[in-house]
Amino acid sequence: MEVFLQTLVAGVLKGGLYALIGLGMTLIxxxxxxxxxxxxxxxxxxxxxxxxLFHFFGLDPYTTLIISMPSLFILGxxxxxxxxxxxxxxxxxxxxxxxxxxxxxxxxxxxxxxxxFSSNYLSVRTSYSSSxxxxxxxxxSVALTVAFGFACFLTLSLFWFLIKTDLGRSIRAxxxxxxxxxxxxxxxxxxxxxxxxxxxGLVAAAGTLLLPIYYLFPDIGGPFTRKAFIxxxxxxxxxxxxxxxxxxxxxxxxxxxxxxIGMDFEDLVGLVIFLLVLxxxxxxxxxxxKV
Amino acid sequence: xxxPSGPFLLLGLLLILPLMLRDAYYQHLMILVLMWxxxxxxxxxxxxYTGQVLFGAAAFFGFGAYTAALLxxxxxVSAWWGLPLGGILSVAIAFPFGWICFRLRGPYFALAxxxxxxxxxxxxxxxxxxxxxxxxxxxxxxxxxxxxxYYVALAIAILSxxxxxxxxxxxxxxxxxxIREDQxxxxxxxxxxxxxxxxxxxxxxxxxxxxxxxxxxxxxxIDPKVVFSLHEISIMAILVGIVGGVxxxxxxxxxxxxxVAVQEIxxxxxxxxxxxxxxxxxxxxxxxxxxxxxxAHVLSFGILVIVVILFLPNGIVGDWSLxxxxxxKSKKPAV
Numbered sequence: 118m119e120v121f122l123q124t125l126v127a128g129v130l131k132g133g134l135y136a137l138i139g140l141g142m143t144l145i146x147x148x149x150x151x152x153x154x155x156x157x158x159x160x161x162x163x164x165x166x167x168x169x170l171f172h173f174f175g176l177d178p179y180t181t182l183i184i185s186m187p188s189l190f191i192l193g194x195x196x197x198x199x200x201x202x203x204x205x206x207x208x209x210x211x212x213x214x215x216x217x218x219x220x221x222x223x224x225x226x227x228x229x230x231x232x233x234f235s236s237n238y239l240s241v242r243t244s245y246s247s248s249x250x251x252x253x254x255x256x257x258s259v260a261l262t263v264a265f266g267f268a269c270f271l272t273l274s275l276f277w278f279l280i281k282t283d284l285g286r287s288i289r290a291x292x293x294x295x296x297x298x299x300x301x302x303x304x305x306x307x308x309x310x311x312x313x314x315x316x317x318g319l320v321a322a323a324g325t326l327l328l329p330i331y332y333l334f335p336d337i338g339g340p341f342t343r344k345a346f347i348x349x350x351x352x353x354x355x356x357x358x359x360x361x362x363x364x365x366x367x368x369x370x371x372x373x374x375x376x377x378i379g380m381d382f383e384d385l386v387g388l389v390i391f392l393l394v395l396x397x398x399x400x401x402x403x404x405x406x407k408v
Numbered sequence: 409x410x411x412p413s414g415p416f417l418l419l420g421l422l423l424i425l426p427l428m429l430r431d432a433y434y435q436h437l438m439i440l441v442l443m444w445x446x447x448x449x450x451x452x453x454x455x456x457y458t459g460q461v462l463f464g465a466a467a468f469f470g471f472g473a474y475t476a477a478l479l480x481x482x483x484x485v486s487a488w489w490g491l492p493l494g495g496i497l498s499v500a501i502a503f504p505f506g507w508i509c510f511r512l513r514g515p516y517f518a519l520a521x522x523x524x525x526x527x528x529x530x531x532x533x534x535x536x537x538x539x540x541x542x543x544x545x546x547x548x549x550x551x552x553x554x555x556x557x558y559y560v561a562l563a564i565a566i567l568s569x570x571x572x573x574x575x576x577x578x579x580x581x582x583x584x585x586x587i588r589e590d591q592x593x594x595x596x597x598x599x600x601x602x603x604x605x606x607x608x609x610x611x612x613x614x615x616x617x618x619x620x621x622x623x624x625x626x627x628x629x630i631d632p633k634v635v636f637s638l639h640e641i642s643i644m645a646i647l648v649g650i651v652g653g654v655x656x657x658x659x660x661x662x663x664x665x666x667x668v669a670v671q672e673i674x675x676x677x678x679x680x681x682x683x684x685x686x687x688x689x690x691x692x693x694x695x696x697x698x699x700x701x702x703x704a705h706v707l708s709f710g711i712l713v714i715v716v717i718l719f720l721p722n723g724i725v726g727d728w729s730l731x732x733x734x735x736x737k738s739k740k741p742a743v
Contacts, residue, residue: 150565151515152515152518190670202717203718204717204721205716207717207721209460211455211456211459211654211721212652213461213514213515214516214717214721216459216461217646217650217713217717218713218714218717218718220713220716221704221709221710221711221712221713221714222644222710222714223710224643224706224709224710224713225641225709225711225714227706227710228703228706228707228710229707230706231703232700232703232704232707245626249435250741254435276551294487339638339639342527343522346522347523350516350519354516367642376411381530381533381534382529382534385530385531385534388523388526388527388530389527390518391523392523392524392527395509395512395516395519395520395523396508396509396511
């Protein structure tokens with residue numbers, strides 16, 4: 118029972134971060150209609166920013182959120198404006214051109230990181246990295262709990278932003294029907310640029326929050342891109358509430374898989390769930406949420 | 409009717425090329441190009457012509473490669489039997505996969521193929537009793553000379569190009585293109601889209617599987633990280649397809665040539681030119697430049713993807729008229 122509860126807690130805490138990764142992806146998916154296969158690489162860039170600030174200026178990883186998130190916002194904006202938006206005017210045979218473009222972007226980001234920081238494994242060791250506190254015999258990693266708190270806060274802010282502000286409403290309008298939104302006077306090109314920025318900013322937060330308990334190397338983006346799209350598919354593409362459920366499901370599945378099947382199977386479990394969801398509940402958990 | 413002589417000239421050139429290029433290194437590169445022609449043609453059939461983007465070509469490639477390797481290491485049969493069997497077993501994988509996943513459309517299907525690729529890679533890594541996991545499988549090479557491999561690779565490349573050509577000239581080809589252009593319209597015209605997408609996927613998987621088996625035979629060593637690699641195989645296959653030209657017969661040939669050339673130019677520092685410059689001039693920073701250039705080949709791939717998609721969305725063969733216009737214009741600006 119104790120093992121079960123411990124696994125549950127670990128899964129939920131991890132799921133909170135995964136939800137943050139998935140939220141950015143699902144926003145981008147909803148508005149642009151493309152899968153951003155450079156999502157994990159955005160996260161990698163944010164992690165390197167955090168690492169550099171920690172290493173050279175001694176900033177606490179959580180403080181660097183105020184730098185890593187805006188930087189990634191700008192990166193996302195630039196990429197959308199100069200690389201992805203122009204593609205909409207280009208005529209080509211394959212409709213998935215933009216997705217392929219994100220693959221190219223992902224490769225470029227990874228390799229630039231490799232140039233600057235080399236392929237070595239890096240980590241940010243803080244006083245709280247490996248400490249834990251206990252509640253009723255179950256251990257909570259301090260860093261992971263703090264990260265979970267931040268993730269909840271950011272998720273709530275995102276929902277407030279999407280529901281209450283004009284810009285947020287415009288984003289939702291474009292994601293529901295971009296042509297109709299344009300007829301209502303929304304500049305969908307601008308909304309796309311902003312959405313990409315927000316998506317990149319959210320995943321940047323996830324990267325920065327994860328860094329104290331994780332390690333870092335240039336190829337780390339790939340696995341997280343895969344996780345991000347698994348989460349997005351689980352939740353239903355474009356559904357923000359779904360992404361939270363998707364993130365939690367993946368977190369739980371991975372931690373139960375690791376505990377009860379074996380550490381090797383951690384990644385495989387996610388992929389198998391992904392295929393099962395694609396097959397049996399296409400559209401993901403969105404079906405059950407109606408949001 | 410005038411028969412185009414270009415393909416036969418090209419074929420003749422390819423037949424005598426290894427006899428003129430004696431250097432084993434260049435023969436090796438030519439074999440790689442021909443292998444990529446087969447993979448690129450397979451990718452092109454399902455993605456370029458049928459419009460179902462395959463993000464996981466390595467799933468079939470690796471399956472073919474492991475079929476050949478396991479035949480030799482577990483059953484003691486010659487790995488060459490892997491060529492036909494690897495293709496057939498890849499089809500056996502493609503069949504249920506397509507049956508299930510062709511209900512998904514566009515990006516969903518692309519992601520499902522990516523997941524298939526990842527699942528195979530994990531399985532090949534974990535199932536150590538069968539595949540030896542990360543240690544990989546060693547297969548004895550049959551020939552010391554590269555020539556036999558070259559002609560086998562050439563035969564496979566020709567097979568794949570001819571297959572795609574024949575299929576695309578037939579009734580099937582029109583069905584495939586109609587599915588790419590508008591699946592609902594194709595369905596309403598009475599085309600069984602599931603059936604024809606499956607057909608296209610199976611032919612693709614067959615070609616890619618054979619190329620995988622060839623890889624095992626030629627390289628003599630495989631491990632899950634290499635043959636199921638997302639970057640080295642799956643994305644490279646997409647690159648070969650889009651750089652050469654999506655939905656063109658000779659696109660994969662051009663794409664394969666360019667991609668292997670780009671890869672090698674960076675890997676070897678411009679075929680040793682940089683090294684030569686460094687030695688003859690004695691500039692101390694040249695060794696640093698060489699090191700960076702040799703690490704930059706993936707970066708160059710990424711930049712190539714971005715540039716090609718932005719400016720030549722239909723690839724070099726597909727946008728040849730554009731390129732020609734551009735070249736002519738820049739030569740005589742007065743026109």
